Amino acid sequence: MKLLAIEARQNGTYYTSRYEQVEALGARVHVLNGEGTEDFWPADRYRIAGSKHIDALIAAAEKWHSEEAFDGVITFSESAVVTVAAVAEALGLHGVGVRAAVTSRNKLLMRRAHARGTVPHPRFRFVPDIDSALAAGEELGYPLILKPTLGAASNYVFRVNDPADMRERHADARKGIETMSWVHMEADGLDLGPHGLLVETVLEGHEHLIEALVWEDEVYLGSIVDRVTVEGDTFDDDVHHAPTSLDPSQVAAVQQVVRAAAHAQGLRRAAVHAEIRYHHDQPYVLEIAVRPGGGGLDHMARISAGYDPVRAVTDVARGVRPDVAHYSPTGVHTAAMCLISAAGRIDAVDVPPSVSEAAGLFFLKITARPGDIVRRPPEGNNILGFLGARGTSFDDAMRTASALAGSISVRTHAPTP
Numbered sequence: 001m002k003l004l005a006i007e008a009r010q011n012g013t014y015y016t017s018r019y020e021q022v023e024a025l026g027a028r029v030h031v032l033n034g035e036g037t038e039d040f041w042p043a044d045r046y047r048i049a050g051s052k053h054i055d056a057l058i059a060a061a062e063k064w065h066s067e068e069a070f071d072g073v074i075t076f077s078e079s080a081v082v083t084v085a086a087v088a089e090a091l092g093l094h095g096v097g098v099r100a101a102v103t104s105r106n107k108l109l110m111r112r113a114h115a116r117g118t119v120p121h122p123r124f125r126f127v128p129d130i131d132s133a134l135a136a137g138e139e140l141g142y143p144l145i146l147k148p149t150l151g152a153a154s155n156y157v158f159r160v161n162d163p164a165d166m167r168e169r170h171a172d173a174r175k176g177i178e179t180m181s182w183v184h185m186e187a188d189g190l191d192l193g194p195h196g197l198l199v200e201t202v203l204e205g206h207e208h209l210i211e212a213l214v215w216e217d218e219v220y221l222g223s224i225v226d227r228v229t230v231e232g233d234t235f236d237d238d239v240h241h242a243p244t245s246l247d248p249s250q251v252a253a254v255q256q257v258v259r260a261a262a263h264a265q266g267l268r269r270a271a272v273h274a275e276i277r278y279h280h281d282q283p284y285v286l287e288i289a290v291r292p293g294g295g296g297l298d299h300m301a302r303i304s305a306g307y308d309p310v311r312a313v314t315d316v317a318r319g320v321r322p323d324v325a326h327y328s329p330t331g332v333h334t335a336a337m338c339l340i341s342a343a344g345r346i347d348a349v350d351v352p353p354s355v356s357e358a359a360g361l362f363f364l365k366i367t368a369r370p371g372d373i374v375r376r377p378p379e380g381n382n383i384l385g386f387l388g389a390r391g392t393s394f395d396d397a398m399r400t401a402s403a404l405a406g407s408i409s410v411r412t413h414a415p416t417p
Contacts, residue, residue, distance in 0.1 A: 001027045003317055004061060004070045008052040008083050008187035010036030014367060018076045021298075021310045030068065032060055034187060054189040057083060058090045065091050072317025078152040079185035081105055081290045082192060094319040096290055100266030104290045106193035108149045110265060111200075117264025120257055120284040122200040133170045134163055136199045144199045146173055150192060152182040153294070155381045159202065172378040173197055205278030207286070208244060209293055211301045211309040212258055213316075213324050214270045219259035221327040222307030224251065225300055228398075238338040238383075240297070241394055242304035243329035251327055254283045261285040271312035271322075273297070296336040296363035296388040303362060303390060304334050335397035336363065336388035337405055343376040344412030349384060355407050360400040363388035373415050384410060 005019055010033045019029045019041070031041040034052030049060040061073075072093055075084040081101045088095030096104070103109045114121040123140055126149075127133035137144060137160070146169050147157045156173040160166045174197065177183065186192060207227040213220045224244035246254065258274045265288060273293040275286040292298050292309035301307045305327060315322040346368055356364060366385040368374065374382045387405050391397030 001314075001318065002068055002070050003027045003029055003314065004064070004073045004087075005029055005031045006033070006057065006061070006073060006075055006084050006087060007031075007036065007077055007080050007185070008034040008054075008057060009079075009185040010040060011077060011079075011181075011185060012367070013040070015076045016040075017365065018298075018310060022074070022314055025311055025314055027314055030064065030070070032057065032064065052187050054083060054086055054187045057187055058087055061087045061091060072314075072319070074313055074317045076291055076294075076313070077185065078105070078289060078291060079182050080187075082190050083187040085290075086187075086190065094269070094317060096267055096270050100268075101290060102191070102193055103265045104267065104272075104288060106149050107147060107151065107287065108196075108198050109193045110287060111198070113264045113266070114261055114285060117260055119261045119264050120279075120282060121261075122203055122279075122284060122286075124198050124200045126194060126196065126198050127170070128194075128196040130167060130170050133166050133197070133199060137163055137166050140199065140201055143202050145202055146170060146197060146199050148173065148177045148180065149194050149196055149198055150177070150183050150186070151180070153381060155180055155182065156378070157381075158378070160199075169378065170197065176378070176380065203277040203279040203284050203286075205281075206245075207275065207277040208246065208254065209240065209297060210254070210258060210274040210276060211292055211297060211307060211312075212262075212272050212274055213312050213322055214259075214262045214267045214272055215321055216268055219255060219262055220324045221251065221255050221258065222309065222312070222324055223297070223301030223305040224254070224327055225297060225304075238340060239398075240300065240336050241398065242300045242334050243331070250283070255326070257283045257285055258288065261288050269316055269319075271309055271316050273309075295338065295386040296365070299363045299388055300334045300336055303330065303332050305329055333391045333393055333397040334362065334388060335391065335394075335401040336386060337401055339366070339384040339387055339405060339408060340376075341374055341384050341410040342412060343374050343379070345415040346370050346372050346374060346384075347411040347413060350409045350411075352407055355387075355404045358389070358400075358404055360389040360391060360397075361387070361404060362390050374412065384408075
């Protein structure tokens with residue numbers, strides 16, 4: 001089994017561990033980067049197209065496919081789902097299709113699809129300038145959520161409480177999305193839909209992160225993770241727990257909403273990451289992305305629910321229905337969190353053996369390196385990495401994860417302007 005993984009612009013070594021997981025499942029992963037470093041992957045299975053334009057990527061993929069006969073094309077990057085869909089179409093391999101990929105990447109087009117499909121979703125407006133943003137505030141009422149149409153990782157997502165907030169945050173976000181790495185990692189030459197900002201009405205209830213499989217008319221919820229963060233006016237997405245606290249009737253309601261939203265987005269065969277928030281005791285869809293969730297969500301899915309999102313990606317890419325059933329928790333409790341530091345340029349991140357060798361630790365990934373600049377809201381939303389721990393209960397898992405995270409030390413200094 002040979003799979004082609006693609007990044008238009010390499011995101012450091014962020015996805016290396018995911019590619020290694022795919023290989024552990026028995027696949028041979030070949031990596032094609034439009035722009036990237038020379039030593040990123042074993043040389044016999046790694047190529048750089050020399051450009052992140054979609055035509056160059058397709059040409060390089062077609063040439064390599066003629067030599068290797070790939071079984072499928074994959075990505076774990078939000079910024080590559082449309083690129084992979086376009087390459088899969090060009091190679092005649094399985095994929096979600098470019099139209100469904102764009103709808104699932106661009107938050108405005110996603111919302112429009114949800115509206116057409118009568119999927120429960122927040123009210124929204126596209127606000128390309130401050131005048132339209134203020135008008136939307138008057139029409140929809142405050143508070144509102146302001147977010148990029150091509151966003152990821154909660155970058156430049158703000159809660160705005162009044163017109164003064166809107167003026168300040170819209171300016172911050174409008175400036176920020178022009179330099180946001182998630183946009184610049186997209187392939188050139190693709191129509192990704194409107195690049196700008198939208199506002200949405202606030203959903204006040206609890207939130208859940210879901211790894212799911214869409215297979216024709218059915219949608220299987222493989223894993224459900226509860227978001228237990230205390231929120232403010234910015235969104236760090238930093239603390240999660242599984243198994244879910246939802247009861248069986250709520251799980252059934254969530255499954256119906258995810259199914260309706262996935263089909264509205266044009267998804268028929270895909271491993272997806274869904275985010276659901278309750279409002280007035282009903283589940284509403286925040287988004288459905290055509291890739292597994294980041295951080296340690298794949299580990300949480302395997303441990304707490306027996307579902308492997310990475311295996312699902314591998315199977316779907318080659319047109320094979322994954323062996324998956326509806327959500328069934330294992331009873332093992334897991335807690336995971338983003339590792340967050342103050343803003344600044346990193347001098348060092350120290351992970352003592354008491355953390356790296358801890359019995360309860362199931363996942364630790366430090367993504368930041370010395371020399372990297374950590375930007376915190378409103379300038380950005382960088383983190384140090386991710387940590388996850390297991391326990392015998394919700395409280396036990398949370399205590400272990402918090403104690404381990406608190407033992408990691410970070411030294412930073414203010415970067416030169």
